[in-house]
Amino acid sequence: MANLVKFTIDGRELEAAPGTLVIDAAKRAGIEIPAFCYYEGLSLQGACRMCMVEVERMPKLQTACTLPVAEGMVVRTDTPQVAQARKGTLEFLLTNHPLDCPVCDKGGECELQDMVFRYGAGESRFTEIKHHVDEKQWSPVVYFDAPRCILCYRCVRVCDEGMGVGALGVVNRGVVAEIAPNHGDHLECDECGMCIDICPVGALTSGAYRYKTRPWEMEHVGTICTHCSNGCRTTLGVRNNQIIRGNNRDSSGINGEFLCIKGRYAFDFYDHPDRLQAPLMKVNGKLEPVSWSQALAAVARKFSDVKARGGNFGVIGSNRTTNEENFYLQKFARQVLGTNNLDHRRSGDIVSLLDALHGQQTALATTADLYQAKAVVVISADLALEHPLLSWQIRANWRHHAAHVYVVTTEPVREDKYSVNAARCAPGQELETLQALRPQLVDEPELIFVFGDTIKGEKVRKLVEFGASLGKPVKYVCLVDYANSRGAMDMGLTPELLPGYRASGMPGLTIAEMLAAEDLDVLWVVGANPLAGASLAARGAFVVVQDLFLTETAQAADVVFPACSAYEKNGTVTNVTGEVQRLKRAVQAMGTKPDLEIIGLLAREMGEAAQLGPWSADKVFAEIRATVPGYNVPLPVILTGGAAQTSPVNGRVEAPARPELIRSARNGLFSSGTLGRYSNVLHSVLEGRRQP
């Protein structure tokens, strides 16, 4: 890097790029400068005065969080004057702050507590009565206790800048200044809890977590959110086999500190009272609980019979189950049952995209790319609601790198606010509208196109042609629903394709065709709900369902197996940008089994286990890495909780894309298919209740 600035901190000679803040330079050199209001990635505030340092030839102490390094600058953080300033600042912060850490929800992970312990005075000189205000509840998930607030403005900034919501403000001034929500006495917002997470003290607390436990009493399990395709890493706080909290404690993974309401709170479906805990079997027309061995035997017998007489199977997979489960299911269907009637609900036309991009290695964008690219074009999606992490990344890119954002949608979206051009289009006219942006787009040095489910089939091809015609490096994100839609496609859960987008070359029924086929003998549904709003034509078909709840499909089943949720099993999932990440079991739900194990046990019951291989997640993943094109991702990255992008094909996909089958559920922030129905949090917040 050219022209590094040289300066010293505490006698150590250091170098940094011009514009680097003293606080960051110190941190990189391992010198801690305490700070409250400074927060990497958010605008500078200079409000708390905790970061004071002495700078030679400057008359007074300076705030290290707003001071850029300069050539020859001599900074000291270890002088008596600095120590005194820190102590004084803390004393002021504590004037009206209650001194009751033992009853505060933040105790044990509070930045103020730590700082006072380290830099503060041993006792208080303050004998006056403290200014007190009662605690307020702003929403089912957000509580505010004004006396604990140290007015660092982190919450205000993360909501405004990070989320693009701007629901919080600071009202009044001086000693009565406090944080206020956007609707006087309550909040109407994304309910993401980012403000709570970022609060250094116990002023903002979470309705889902407060006063339930202490941080050191929990085990912290890093896994992946199961709600949408963005695949945020979340750390589940677990105690006594219960998930008590969701956050991304160590800011690791593709999402850093980000989580939306679903990732942070909507894990609560897992212990909903309606969770299935024993296999069910239809006895005299009614589903009755039975033992695992009875249920497995009954299904295996049926499968073997139908197979022996050459009957018709239909197998429907899930876009929530793991890659291992999807792979194993398709292997079971194709090799054991000998059927190619295999499908899942498709929500984005990745097949057309891969085919159109044949020969281009790096044309699929990652989550990180969305933060780095010079320009991003959002087509036909309300990202802030449907793909919260992608939206967060683009916003951060705009804030930090002044990225150019373009929008082509039928309705106004949050991205409009920071776009250079927000174009409205008539439904179906996206590409025509995009053409109109051409003069601006050709001037961009590089671009990412993010497109929703209305761009499919021929339109994907046209979009890629358009991208290529710009003559610039272009990458794409094909939006899909749910935690593992990409994985379901990649693992070949369609009649047309084998794992890795190799053509199956065999006919097979799609979901709609299975439901309509009058001669279907067995319908096996793993983690999906195709009979919601639809019916099965084959009256006599034997229906087997694996699910968490008694969904519409499960109600119509002959046998129901209670399955584990994503938080109760290991495995891998592939997110919307094709990044593979690892699930880690956080809790165990009584009576349930992972879908992989259920499928494996069925194979064993049928005497076919040998040809399918062991049903441990690690073994199946090893097989996937070895046999599925593009999945030879570096194992250490995955095992250590990282994300590795797959590179599925580098040639034509020799199979039809079936765009007519593609439809996104368009789940917003407060819905999440069948799981969302069982999340009390999603129903409790105002915004969730308002949804149709």
Add this chain to the structure above:
Amino acid sequence: MLASYPPGRQRSAVVPMLIFAQDEVGSITPELVQEVAKRCGVQPVQVEECVTYYSMLRKKPLGKYHVQICTNISCLLNGGEELWKRACEQTGLGHKQVSADGMVSLEEVECIGACSWAPALQVNYDFEHLVTPERLDEILAACRKGDYVEKAK
């Protein structure tokens, strides 16, 4: 007004817009907050921040004549405090209180930049310099009757 700020800095217009609107409406109503937020492209809560921060922006209407009496140092030395007490007695009002008929309101203020002519007070946008107790009585009487002549208007 928005045009007088550089592009992208429209939020700078929040405070002046609030002042002008307050002069017209009498106080900052919730509808006004919404409207200003919309025009300046900020969130209503961000307008609320300004309204509650600045003491010259107010959510309740003041009297038709708002009398602000300075008791800061120069005026204090020249009888400002006495003026303030006298005004309170005369009107029966205290700091930031409004008469029942809505004609007069009082406020004790810090330096209003008229130290050379202390003691000074302000009636709405009008300055009154070198105010004597008698002049104060006249001013208050005129305000109550509604015939105080505002030069600055």
